Amino acid sequence: xxxxxxxxxxxxxxxxxxxxxxxxxxxxxxxxxxxxxxxxxxxxxxxxxxxxxxxxxxxxxxxxxxxxxxxxxxxxxxxxxxxxxxxxxxxxxxxxxxxxxxxxxxxxxxxxxxxxxxxxxxxxxxxxxxxxxxxxxxxxxxxxxxxxxxxxxxxxxxxxxxxxxxxxxxxxxxxxxxxxxxxxxxxxxxxxxxxxxxxxxxxxxxxxxxxxxxxxxxxxxxxxxxxxxxxxxxxxxxxxxxxxxxxxxxxxxxxxxxxxxxxxxxxxxxxxxxxxxxxxxxxxxxxxxxxxxxxxxxxxxxxxxxxxxxxxxxxxx
Amino acid sequence: xxxxxxxxxxxxxxxxxxxxxxxxxxxxxxxxxxxxxxxxxxxxxxxxxxxxxxxxxxxxxxxxxxxxxxxxxxxxxxxxxxxxxxxxxxxxxxxxxxxxxxxxxxxxxxxxxxxxxxxxxxxxxxxxxxxxxxxxxxxxxxxxxxxxxxxxxxxxxxxxxxxxxxxxxxxxxxxxxxxxxxxxxxxxxxxxxxxxxxxxxxxxxxxxxxxxxxxxxxxxxxxxxxxxxxxxxxxxxxxxxxxxxxxxxxxxxxxxxx
Numbered sequence: 001x002x003x004x005x006x007x008x009x010x011x012x013x014x015x016x017x018x019x020x021x022x023x024x025x026x027x028x029x030x031x032x033x034x035x036x037x038x039x040x041x042x043x044x045x046x047x048x049x050x051x052x053x054x055x056x057x058x059x060x061x062x063x064x065x066x067x068x069x070x071x072x073x074x075x076x077x078x079x080x081x082x083x084x085x086x087x088x089x090x091x092x093x094x095x096x097x098x099x100x101x102x103x104x105x106x107x108x109x110x111x112x113x114x115x116x117x118x119x120x121x122x123x124x125x126x127x128x129x130x131x132x133x134x135x136x137x138x139x140x141x142x143x144x145x146x147x148x149x150x151x152x153x154x155x156x157x158x159x160x161x162x163x164x165x166x167x168x169x170x171x172x173x174x175x176x177x178x179x180x181x182x183x184x185x186x187x188x189x190x191x192x193x194x195x196x197x198x199x200x201x202x203x204x205x206x207x208x209x210x211x212x213x214x215x216x217x218x219x220x221x222x223x224x225x226x227x228x229x230x231x232x233x234x235x236x237x238x239x240x241x242x243x244x245x246x247x248x249x250x251x252x253x254x255x256x257x258x259x260x261x262x263x264x265x266x267x268x269x270x271x272x273x274x275x276x277x278x279x280x281x282x283x284x285x286x287x288x289x290x291x292x293x294x295x296x297x298x299x300x301x302x303x304x305x306x307x308x309x310x311x312x313x314x315x316x317x
Numbered sequence: 318x319x320x321x322x323x324x325x326x327x328x329x330x331x332x333x334x335x336x337x338x339x340x341x342x343x344x345x346x347x348x349x350x351x352x353x354x355x356x357x358x359x360x361x362x363x364x365x366x367x368x369x370x371x372x373x374x375x376x377x378x379x380x381x382x383x384x385x386x387x388x389x390x391x392x393x394x395x396x397x398x399x400x401x402x403x404x405x406x407x408x409x410x411x412x413x414x415x416x417x418x419x420x421x422x423x424x425x426x427x428x429x430x431x432x433x434x435x436x437x438x439x440x441x442x443x444x445x446x447x448x449x450x451x452x453x454x455x456x457x458x459x460x461x462x463x464x465x466x467x468x469x470x471x472x473x474x475x476x477x478x479x480x481x482x483x484x485x486x487x488x489x490x491x492x493x494x495x496x497x498x499x500x501x502x503x504x505x506x507x508x509x510x511x512x513x514x515x516x517x518x519x520x521x522x523x524x525x526x527x528x529x530x531x532x533x534x535x536x537x538x539x540x541x542x543x544x545x546x547x548x549x550x551x552x553x554x555x556x557x558x559x560x561x562x563x564x565x566x567x568x569x570x571x572x573x574x575x
Contacts, residue, residue, distance in 0.1 A: 052413060074415045082413035087406025092338035101331045104324060105416040
């Protein structure tokens with residue numbers, strides 16, 4: 001069995017009296033892309049910096065590639081690549097010089113020629129970093145983390161501040177890492193980024209993991225539910241239909257000339273649709289503009305954060 | 318071991334390359350001391366001193382400005398470079414690679430040492446060619462030791478100074494606010510026998526005047542070679558040790574804000 005790339009159990013971190021992490025559990029398998037999603041101040045950067053070995057944990061178990069990162073020998077870093085949240089490569093060196101320099105830090109780096117080709121900067125190799133466009137600079141910055149041919153790559157908000165084209169490009173590069181068998185752990189507050197890239201998503205809020213799983217699993221996990229709606233006047237929903245729907249675990253509401261039937265349990269959607277179509281056929285009304293709406297990740301995420309913040313506030317009050 | 322030597326050598330090479338291509342750094346470190354040397358010699362004149370066997374006034378000007386050049390190449394240069402790299406995230410990124418951190422720090426100091434050596438040779442050559450200031454042969458060993466000790470100690474102080482500088486914008490202001498007043502009480506521009514007591518005491522505390530006086534002693538034919546300025550070296554080393562302690566305990570790899 002392949003050991004996991006990252007194991008975290010009951011990780012806690014306090015600065016003075018402030019508890020930033022309050023018992024985080026994580027497990028990242030090798031070859032996986034995991035997105036660590038959460039609002040600002042939730043503890044994303046603190047967690048990733050502990051995993052990178054930049055900060056010590058207050059308590060809990062942390063193992064990255066089988067080693068406690070804070071006490072890891074330098075050799076452990078041969079297998080780790082790190083892209084920082086905000087960093088600018090030195091402007092006075094040329095692209096080739098910078099890649100050579102960073103390559104010299106590793107025992108078996110990729111060749112500078114390969115790297116130049118893979119970021120598409122062969123022609124710009126002799127140019128100083130300061131003369132490159134912002135997008136090109138960020139590409140160099142990303143590639144510096146990969147020059148040691150790492151097994152595990154950390155990316156802290158890799159596309160913050162990118163325009164849409166640059167984001168797509170970066171996503172392509174990150175997705176490409178998986179094809180090389182690389183494990184990727186990234187933090188982000190962009191939901192679409194997590195959705196596009198990640199095999200698994202862990203959501204952190206107020207220093208705890210509040211949900212974890214694939215996009216679909218997350219939606220199920222927090223039971224945002226499914227909404228079945230169509231264009232109709234409220235009168236079509238008879239007491240009899242309402243009772244049938246209630247039996248199926250659904251609740252009826254009205255909004256903007258539509259009937260909204262909220263189904264809490266995924267399993268009941270088929271039955272609700274069955275009751276509805278039956279009633280429509282018997283009653284002779286059409287289900288015009290019928291929509292079955294499942295929550296997007298964004299809605300799921302917002303619901304999660306909102307629910308969590310409510311609980312936290314409830315406790316402190 | 319071989320690998321570390323190779324890594325150190327190549328890192329020093331990149332540091333020197335980056336220095337050479339940084340116009341602000343080269344101006345403050347290389348050009349400004351040369352301007353000072355030319356300026357002060359033309360202001361104060363360079364006549365032959367009375368009763369001093371053809372000794373010229375510039376004999377005291379060259380070591381003063383050489384002290385300034387050494388402090389610029391080490392303390393000022395390292396404080397600014399370190400803060401810029403730290404705030405750009407370059408230090409933190411290096412910290413995340415297998416390169417041993419001491420090699421990185423050591424390389425920075427070694428690059429400063431190289432710049433110091435070049436500046437020392439340049440100043441001595443200019444003194445000789447333009448101002449007829451000859452470094453007595455007997456003064457050479459003392460001068461070499463003084464420059465070496467000072468380069469290492471003042472490099473440590475520069476790295477230590479970076480610890481209290483919060484941003485790239487603040488770096489030139491804080492660095493100059495520290496070194497400029499010290500120059501004035503350290504015989505770099507003017508000899509301070511007639512200055513107020515408080516300023517003389519300040520000069521006694523900071524290490525730059527000990528550097529200036531040790532250099533003067535090497536240039537002055539009557540004192541060159543003997544006795545060696547052990548007491549001066551002692552004070553400079555003391556400050557250097559203080560710098561090393563601060564660096565060992567408080568050196569920041571991450572940008573100030575994070």
